[in-house]
Amino acid sequence: MGLPLILDIALGLIFVFLILSLLASEVQELLTTVLQWRAEHLKLSIENLMLGGRTSSAAHQTFVDEFYKSPLIKALNQEAKGILPQFFRGIIQSLGVTYRALTGTKETFGGEKTGPSYIPSRAFADALMQQLGVDVAAQKSSELLLKQFCRERLEMIEGILESLRNSLGDDSVLAAEFEGLHRQLREITDNFTGNRVRLSQALDEAIAQLAQFLDNTEIFLNQNNFSQEIIRARLPFLRQTVLQRRVEPTIYDILGLVIEDRTDIPPELLEVVLEMREGVKYIPPNLRRNILALAEQVQLRVDNLTDGVNQLGLEIENWFNSSMDRASGVYRRNAKGVAITLGILTAISTNSDAFLMVERFAQDTALRNAIIQSADQLVRPQAPGSTLDPTLPPDTEVPNPFPPLGTPAPDAGALPTGTVAQATPSAPTAPPIRSDSELDRVRTTMSEALGDLPLPIGWGEANRSQQLPPDANRWLMVPRIIAGWIVTGLAIAMGSNFWFDVLSKVVRTRNTGNPTKPTPSD
Secondary structure (H helix, E strand, C coil): CCHHHHHHHHHHHHHHHHHHHHHHHHHHHHHHHHHCHHHHHHHHHHHHHHHCCCCCCHHHHHHHHHHHCCHHHHCCCCCCCCHHHHHHHHHHHHHHHHHHHHHCCCCCCCCCCCCCCCCCHHHHHHHHHHHHCHHHHHHHHHHHHHHHHHHHHHHHHHHHHHHHHHHHCCCCCCHHHHHHHHHHHHHHHHHHHCCCCCHHHHHHHHHHHHHHHHHHHHHHHHHCCCCCHHHHHHHHHHHHHHCCCCCCCCHHHHHHHHHCCCCCCCHHHHHHHHHHHHHCCCCCHHHHHHHHHHHHHHHCCCCCHHHHHHHHHHHHHHHHHHHHHHHHHHHHHHHHHHHHHHHHHHHHHCCCCHHHHHHHHHHCHHHHHHHHHHHHHHHCCCCCCCCCCCCCCCCCCCCCCCCCCCCCCCCCCCCCCCCCCCCCCCCCCCCCCCCHHHHHHHHHHHHHHHHHCCCCCCCCHHHHHHHCCCCCCHHHHHHHHHHHHHHHHHHHHCCHHHHHHHHHHHHHHHCCCCCCCCCCCC
16 A cells, blocks of 8 residues: 555545534534533632532532622623524523433522633632622721821820910910811821722821921920920920821731631721621631631731732732633543543444545545545635645634633633633744634535535445445444444544644645645644
8 A cells, every 4th residue: 555545545534534523513512502511610610719629518609609699700791682692592591401400410600590601810809809898898997097096196196285285374276287187187088088099198198297297386386485395395205106107907807807706806897897797607618718828928928908908819810820720621621521422422423434434445546536626625725826824713622711811711602711821922823713704614615525525424325335244244343333433533522623734734745746835833
């Protein structure tokens, strides 16, 4: 058997595998959409992240379901508008409900019919922190700290002013200036409460106003030549106390108030903290431990509460991304198993015996020539001399369910997930994806070829008689047929993108008389 004949047989096999893999990919995509495999796997991965992979109580499951009801998460579950899209969506959802009812599978999305198939890590972190009440607790604690700081300093200054006024017998001494200081501190507090300034900036501004008032008080005493030596002696100590900056609470302290059973709650925060604790009373123990561990790491790297809240969000993002990287690998393995199963079922349903195809291609010259012409037409749609760049969308290739941060979901039904390693300048560039029109052209070309070519597949009488001749030993032939189906099924599971790329390479190898510029995949 010469090399040209081997290439022709390989070309025929690859051509058939490409046809069948396109069919299997459509079936797999339909099942993925109807059964919401990607969205369901994402939900289960998040449950595993929060619950720790252990059997948990219904109360802890409720916490995860409530997380999915967050406006930030629900906004990612976009549905098509219009009567016709909603009609078809209703049919798909009904099929999914029927499947779960028949198989006894529980409702994955906590009472909802659908769930998002893509959650960016930023949205996950924001939704989780919102559910835990981190921002609210941090804001209320900061407001309390700032108000206490201003109130205590005003009381200290008012005490020394009372002493000064009593010694002079004049209650109006520095009264206007003190009222101005009170007004300035109240304005600073209002600015912080309205989220116009950060806590550190508000404290700096308050200290600056207090320092200016003390300077003015000292100047006033010097200018009026009052012999108030006791008050003059108290000013340096008052200045040192008044201008001492309060230590901000850490993000670990804030989380401890909310998700730990601490009793040392400031009375001013008691109502707010109890209300937030009610919302997180079913927080899974695994999630509580992980969040507190992240907060403990954060407080060692930041010096104020605002930065602590922001850094905690970044740490939650990284935690989510790391978990979704592992979940992505699990999804790919599961999807590959589904692809192999569908491939074998496709091979059986179409009676595609790889060993019979090899025999037919080796014996039938006319069939080989017809396939060669169809394959050449398929991979050379461009004008003569143009560079081949054959690439099909990775349909039966297992989609990455968790694309990188900032990357849109593969499609409306694609399972997005956390992250994959970010591309670097030295990383190889992925092959370009053909447009939908080019994919339609490939399918049209193959449909025309299927109408003209007597491919050695199917349950027709002619194919079955060649596959299992009347005088053949069935005990030997049947296992060979089953093995042929399995080989074909495994080949189908490799995906149409793979077989189209191989087909283009074989065509170029065979047509060595027309050299072309090698593609990056070579």
